Amino acid sequence: MCARCKQPMVLANVTVSYLGNRFPYDLLKCPGCGKVHVSEGLATAFVSGSTAAITTVEYEPGLEHDLAAALERLFPRDMRYRHHERWNDDNGRSHVRAAFLKPGLSVPVSKGALMLGTWQQVVLVELDTRPRKREIALQVMGE
Numbered sequence: 001m002c003a004r005c006k007q008p009m010v011l012a013n014v015t016v017s018y019l020g021n022r023f024p025y026d027l028l029k030c031p032g033c034g035k036v037h038v039s040e041g042l043a044t045a046f047v048s049g050s051t052a053a054i055t056t057v058e059y060e061p062g063l064e065h066d067l068a069a070a071l072e073r074l075f076p077r078d079m080r081y082r083h084h085e086r087w088n089d090d091n092g093r094s095h096v097r098a099a100f101l102k103p104g105l106s107v108p109v110s111k112g113a114l115m116l117g118t119w120q121q122v123v124l125v126e127l128d129t130r131p132r133k134r135e136i137a138l139q140v141m142g143e
């Protein structure tokens with residue numbers, strides 16, 4: 001909950017289409033009031049769901065392609081996934097990729113800014129085999 005406006009710090013029903021969607025939000029700002037609250041502390045983002053991930057990357061089309069290609073080499077779509085046999089599903093690779101990339105991250109905050117590198121953006125990576133609506137929880141702790 002936001003300390004100022006008392007709104008939940010959640011981005012609800014973020015629609016994402018497929019791999020490599022940029023997480024479009026400043027982690028420091030409350031979605032309700034748009035205010036930045038913390039000068040020294042820690043900002044956290046977490047996506048609920050086991051087929052999406054949050055990580056950092058230099059977000060540009062070349063690396064968007066490279067990340068997708070690397071995930072395909074590491075976790076190929078044409079492998080045998082027991083998940084498909086158990087649930088008659090098609091997204092075994094989505095679950096495995098998400099488990100490796102992780103559902104969230106924390107970024108230190110100093111002097112009122114995220115301590116990200118110049119070319120380092122926080123991104124939501126949609127890994128499912130169809131478009132999904134996502135809910136992203138945001139928390140900022142500190143003073």
Ligand SMILES: [Zn+2]
Pocket residue numbers: 002003004005006007030031032033034035
């Ligand atoms: Zn607020």
